[in-house]
Amino acid sequence: MKIRKKILQLSLIMISICVLNGCVPFLNEIRSQAEWENRVTENNQKGYDLIENGKYEEAIPYLDEAVKYVYKLEPGVVDLDHEIELSELMDSPFNNLSWAYNELREFDKSLENIEKSLLILPNTDVEYVNKGNALYGLNRYDEALINYDRAIALEKTDKSAYYGKGMIFYDRQQYQDALKQFDTYLTYDDNDMDALEMKIYSHIRLGETKEALAVADDVIGRNSDQYEAYEMMADVLEETGDFEEIKKQLEFMSKKFPDRMDVYVRMINTYSAIGKQDEALSSYARAVKKDKSNIEVQNAMGSVYMNKSMYVEALTYYDKAVNISPRDETANINKLRALYSGKRNLQCVAFGAKAMKYQKDSSNIAWYTGKCNMELGNYEEAIGNFQSVIDKDENDDEAYANIAYAQLMLENNGEAEKYSAKSLSLYSDNSLAQYIKDALRERSRPLGQQIKKFFEEQYLYGDGKDEERDKILSKLDDANVTTKQIAEIIDRAKKRDDRFTFTLYGEVYDQVMMGSGNEIKFEDQGDIAYFRIVDFNANTDDAFIEKIDGISDTPKKTLVIDLRGNTGGVTDSANNMLDVLLPDYVTSTLIYKDGYTDSYYSDASHVDFKKIFILVDENTASAAELLTLGLKTYLKNVTVIGRNTFGKGVGQRVFEDKSNKIMVFVVNHYWNVKQNNIMNSHIKPDIYIKGNSLESFMKPVKASIK
Incomplete structure (x- = not known):
């Protein structure tokens, strides 16, 4: 990475002048400046190297440390809101932070850092690609395309910009345009597996199976020892639906890569998807014969049954995965999902409480445990579960809505209102939160009026105009009507031979509860x-x-x-x-x-x-x-x-x-x-x-x- 040395050179000149003139305080200041610059350079380089090695989370503390010294060198950068020309030393840590956060899929943080980086001039194509990637991650496609084009304008050979554009066109189902971008990318890196895979998928989506097969065959020809190349061919063959060719390819892969258990995972998933259940079970048997401790194989077989709504059968395999590795997050989530879907709520709550001790950072484990507690009417416990979800994602509108519902059931109307409002502020069309809002509005009315509306809307035999019944029910409009009077009114309003409409109140209510x-x-x-x-x-x-x-x-x-x-x-x-x-x-x-x-x-x-x-x-x-x-x-x-x-x-x-x-x-x-x-x-x-x-x-x- 190029780091400009103008500031350092200027510092050396000033040190020489001070030595001649005896300005010790100024020398100390220069030494501090040089030390801060070194701190920026060293921490930025460490962060950069970690990102290159895929250690994104480990890179961030070093880059944050580099930023701290950037602020010491240039305090005006802290609240920078306009373009300013500085050395690359000043903006490189922000650019690298954006890169790291993009890789971690924390796109808001990525965008925040790259915006600051771009305010420090001059700008580079890499910066515009990072901004494009952040915007793409936030589904802001038009803005992302603008930034990819800016990167290409600065550097025509920036392949990452073409790849980003290709992904946007692919997501928009503009597969011909996507192909053009991936082809351009491949002119600069003709054997990049990701780009080749996306080219194959673009052909598939265009119905160009022959072209996709040709690309896959070429990839295998140039990468005959790479498992990923054969996976691409399997992808294309699966689109053809030719079972014999699919089976032939997968069997070849299992022999060529005997130690790759993901071949068997693919077999299980593929055979199940095309309705060959016996083949899927046979592949599973072969897999466990080779390696009984492979979690992915167990999860794959469990998912075969989950997809068929056979939740109890799926549990058999998810249990095996959990037994292999009790702290594996995916296995725990899969088991909870099967328990919830299969209405095994008591088992779900018990297992969820255990899993959360191991996976405190898993919002999905807390989510499914909360849903099972809701089914059981354990509203206090459910609130705690969904609060754990919110602690990990403060923008989860569904979690807020579920808490609101639990509070509604507990008749904590103030809390229900607060959480439903928060849910709707995040997503205005959340149906559960809207239902709670409407229910709370109804609850604000006098008790008699609530029951009158309930009876009129719900009573099976209340269809059509009945003036006598309306007259009886009108007595519920009295704000001071007692529960005893309500019971008497309902008894008079129902059909005479209706033995199944009745009211419980007072001591009888207590006894029933x-x-x-x-x-x-x-x-x-x-x-x-x-x-x-x-x-x-x-x-x-x-x-x-x-x-x-x-x-x-x-x-x-x-x-x-x-x-x-x-x-x-x-x-x-x-x-x-x-x-x-x-x-x-x-x-x-x-x-x-x-x-x-x-x-x-x-x-x-x-x-x-x-x-x-x-x-x-x-x-x-x-x-x-x-x-x-x-x-x-x-x-x-x-x-x-x-x-x-x-x-x-x-x-x-x-x-x-x-x-x-x-x-x-x-x-x-x-x-x-x-x-x-x-x-x-x-x-x-x-x-x-x-x-x-x-x-x-x-x-x-x-x-x-x-």
Whole structure:
């Protein structure tokens, strides 16, 4: 790197003059200037050398130290806001800092440093390339192109500027223009692998497979010992979809580079992508035979199943990756992602807490742990998780929105407002933050008016004009209406035969909240896995899934789900339990008064049992019937034992105000399983039981497994 020596030469002249005239104080000042210049030069060079060796983070402290002495030499540079002509010594550290931050993808910091560098004249093509790269990283493409062109105007052979322009055109899908830039780059460095790869991809995007193959073949001809050259050919062949040619290429690569495990990773990913699952599994088997401790192979196989929504199967491989290296961030994130997607929320929270101890700087680990805590209703814990995300990225609008939602659920309205406002300031279209803003606006109204709006919007049977009902509901407009009066008004406003719209308040509310724990019991009876489920609350599904995952050899065992006396509850819980036991189906469809529908889907992962028995009686209703009907409809090994169920084919929506101790349950939708609704009907058992003892219900179960 060229460093001008004019200041140093001037200093030596002044020292000579002072020696003749005896000006000791001035000599000391000159010595300080010379020492500061040396500090700039030495630290800048160390930083530069580290960047050249790819040690970007290590380079920054040296370059910062160089800048500190630049400020000592030229204090006016600290707040420089206009162009000034100085030596290259003064601007080189800023230019190199921009370079380092670009490599670290911290583009804001890169731009800040290069802007200062460009204020110190004269400017170079390298500076304009660094600015172009920073702007490109910030997606400011037009500005980046201007700076690349400025670099080329100063130095026609600056290949980096052509490469930058090529990348912008490629991102803009202007592939012909991109090709032109990459070709120009290659006239100055004809064997640069990155540029050759981008040239190949440009041909592929233009549908020019023949041309792409020619480039790839030429690259191999000139780089026959480089793995990357064969990877380019594999990329092109994958675009052709010719399985035999793809397989031939990958097998050749595995033999030519026997120690490259990434060949097998590529095989797994490629075969899976083109629907050759058996080939992917075979490649995985070959890979682990060579190296059982390779994390990338385990992650690749896990991703094969993740992409097929087979989250439990994916966990098998992600677990292996974590066991190989418990502190590997990618493996930990993959496992958390699979647990969250597979609705294994309890496992997710437990594993996330452990992973965060090892990976304190990972925002993704905190993110997925927070999402699982939200699903469990652990709002305080979720707030802590998302705050950790924000500590690492203060511009994460989704993290602010999630904190706002948790605060809303805790009825901390002030905090909810603060975080939703912050989220919207970062991204005005954040739907969750906007929902919270609207909900807070509604909460500011008197309680009675809130419940009136809730009832009018949500009540399934409230469609059409009803003057009598409107008159009854108008009494909720009274700002002083009590919770007892609210209950009476709702009772009068609902349909007479509607048994599922009601209000809980006061002491009854307290009793319900005290008893709203997890009402589920599990017994391992050897060949029988017995579950007693009293009702469906927000966490019933999580407890059920946790127990199901702990049962070994499920295909050899019988599952019994005892739903006697279960009057229902949260529809989501029943659907999530269906998700665990069913393969890829529409578990249920909710139908609202305006005709709109919502469907619940199970993913491809499921837990198989040899047989499933469901115990029901005349009090089995709602979500309990949904679970029963879903299993009976889609699985051939399900037997219903007991008596005709209640026949409640509707679901409710709940309004709750914790501070006023009130909950309003309103019939909100019909639910269907495969277009079948049991409202005013029943689920009829396969085996009818007269008595009420568990023994009488279990007798057919035990007889079936003898």
